[in-house]
Amino acid sequence: TKPGSLTRQNDHLLHRLYDLQQQFHHIPQQSIINLATELKLPISQIEGVVDFYSFFHRSPRGRYDILFSNCTSCGDLAMMQQLCEKLNVSPGNTRADGSVSIDATSCIGMCDQGPALLVNGRTITQLSAQRLEMIASHVEAATPLDQWPAEWFRVQDNVRKNGLLLGTAFDTGSALSAAINMEPEALLAEITKSGLRGRGGAGFGTGMKWKFCREAKGDAHYVICNADEGEPGTFKDRILLTSHAHAVFEGMTLCGYVIGAQKGYLYLRAEYRYLLPELYAVLSRRQQAGLLGAGILGQTGFDFDIDIIVGAGAYICGEESSLIESMEQKRGIPRVRPPFPVTSGFLGQPTVVNNVETLAAAAQIAIHGSEWFNTQGSDKSDGTKILSVSGDCTTPGIYEYPFGVSIQKILDDCGAENVQAIQVGGPSGTLIGPDEFERKLGFEDLATGGSFMIFGAERDLLAVISNFAHFFAHESCGFCTPCRVGTSLLKNGLDKIVSGHGTRYDMDEMYRMATLVKRRSHCGLGQTAANPVLDALQRFPKLFEERLLHSEYAPHFDLDASLEEARRITHRDDAEAHLS
Numbered sequence: 001t002k003p004g005s006l007t008r009q010n011d012h013l014l015h016r017l018y019d020l021q022q023q024f025h026h027i028p029q030q031s032i033i034n035l036a037t038e039l040k041l042p043i044s045q046i047e048g049v050v051d052f053y054s055f056f057h058r059s060p061r062g063r064y065d066i067l068f069s070n071c072t073s074c075g076d077l078a079m080m081q082q083l084c085e086k087l088n089v090s091p092g093n094t095r096a097d098g099s100v101s102i103d104a105t106s107c108i109g110m111c112d113q114g115p116a117l118l119v120n121g122r123t124i125t126q127l128s129a130q131r132l133e134m135i136a137s138h139v140e141a142a143t144p145l146d147q148w149p150a151e152w153f154r155v156q157d158n159v160r161k162n163g164l165l166l167g168t169a170f171d172t173g174s175a176l177s178a179a180i181n182m183e184p185e186a187l188l189a190e191i192t193k194s195g196l197r198g199r200g201g202a203g204f205g206t207g208m209k210w211k212f213c214r215e216a217k218g219d220a221h222y223v224i225c226n227a228d229e230g231e232p233g234t235f236k237d238r239i240l241l242t243s244h245a246h247a248v249f250e251g252m253t254l255c256g257y258v259i260g261a262q263k264g265y266l267y268l269r270a271e272y273r274y275l276l277p278e279l280y281a282v283l284s285r286r287q288q289a290g291l292l293g294a295g296i297l298g299q300t301g302f303d304f305d306i307d308i309i310v311g312a313g314a315y316i317c318g319e320e321s322s323l324i325e326s327m328e329q330k331r332g333i334p335r336v337r338p339p340f341p342v343t344s345g346f347l348g349q350p351t352v353v354n355n356v357e358t359l360a361a362a363a364q365i366a367i368h369g370s371e372w373f374n375t376q377g378s379d380k381s382d383g384t385k386i387l388s389v390s391g392d393c394t395t396p397g398i399y400e401y402p403f404g405v406s407i408q409k410i411l412d413d414c415g416a417e418n419v420q421a422i423q424v425g426g427p428s429g430t431l432i433g434p435d436e437f438e439r440k441l442g443f444e445d446l447a448t449g450g451s452f453m454i455f456g457a458e459r460d461l462l463a464v465i466s467n468f469a470h471f472f473a474h475e476s477c478g479f480c481t482p483c484r485v486g487t488s489l490l491k492n493g494l495d496k497i498v499s500g501h502g503t504r505y506d507m508d509e510m511y512r513m514a515t516l517v518k519r520r521s522h523c524g525l526g527q528t529a530a531n532p533v534l535d536a537l538q539r540f541p542k543l544f545e546e547r548l549l550h551s552e553y554a555p556h557f558d559l560d561a562s563l564e565e566a567r568r569i570t571h572r573d574d575a576e577a578h579l580s
């Protein structure tokens, strides 16, 4: 594909497939063939894309397609079961009359206001028994979604603690006005001096990334804002895009100014599709104000535009090279690196991929200067971090702290008592117990992309770890064997122990497998997928030991249960052919 060839985003494959999914409640094969002709793409490429993303289906879903979050913070699968019973449909299936399908999906980013679900892609939060009852009535009455109570679809920001970024007013255009008074080199120097590091979790120096990209040769340069926050327990980008979109877009434009890009893309996770109308409205206002387009703020040669691409349900697309593959209308399989995106990214051109929070911070730094930013924070972690706090506390929501804050301080602020464990940085992060609550947030101690999940003493922590293992097994893209097979084996091993059939052998085997998955996987997903299991084995061994059988070994594989399908197909069920 040539640089610049993806200009009309209405023609983006993911968007066209989304429209088909809405129209037919699945993607018909004939539509794939038609689309292949129209978009001049191989049929196999489109089929591959349809099969890759969770929100596209080859077989019909219901006219109401309901997906319950399966996250430990915003999910409630018991509620899913209740709605299934009310509507007479089994989980994962579509009712015979085609009216409704109900299933579970990975975290939908509503961890501060769960339980939550998506219906035809729209979010309903704060589910209750009464709300489920009414949802069932509306489905049975075939009430159009637009006539369901509007307050059900309202999503709150829930900002509990402001800091440097959330608490400083941002005048639209002010970062750009400050920037054009400096040469791009001077702005780059200021960003570098601020010590700003990527807020997605990995913490690569933002100034360094921009510099590498600026120096890379290419026909075009690109800026991508990674708004595909899919880590369970994370929802801070949702708030930034809801209430601070100007700062985010301005950060993207500044990055374009520094690296010499004329085009930026916001890659938005599908679960936040409800934000699109307002995001487009903000972009349009920015165009009218001369803050986007040709000759920004009247400066000849400063041209920059932004488009939005919406994902389709794939956690792996939060990994920058997968995200770029997805933007190029392909399956989101992580690339082999090097080359890194800064030299060979979108369409093979130099590309900066930055997190939403990073770009919003860059915009504020352009206005207030590097010192304003780096006087807060710790030695190796300048500035503040926005946290998504969820789980067992009285006030879940958004909290912004200078790096270096202790875990205990956060727990005190959000009203968490009698805490058993915290998952810092989401399932791919670190699981810690009370003896580590004096540890500090920061790249030198506990790094985090922002997820902060609290588990009280009443929680079945092993069930939580098992939930995370199921998440990774589901989200593994399948490209490399250690992750594809290893995450499934870890999931099975945990299921076995949770159900009371595990032995010490299984614990040892799980440790061996978790270490292998961590060391041998191709990308960050696999390299971190085993973290919850390893952390739990190391810090909470009793959780496992209490559930172990006394025997040394019990088979992993339930042969009798596995024969069930053969019995069904052959209509034979001989009593003697059952294993005790």
Ligand code: SF4
Residues within 6 Å of the ligand: 316, 334, 475, 476, 477, 478, 479, 480, 481, 483, 484, 521, 522, 523, 524, 525, 526, 527
């Ligand atoms: Fe895919 Fe997992 Fe391998 Fe990453 S580690 S490439 S997600 S299979």
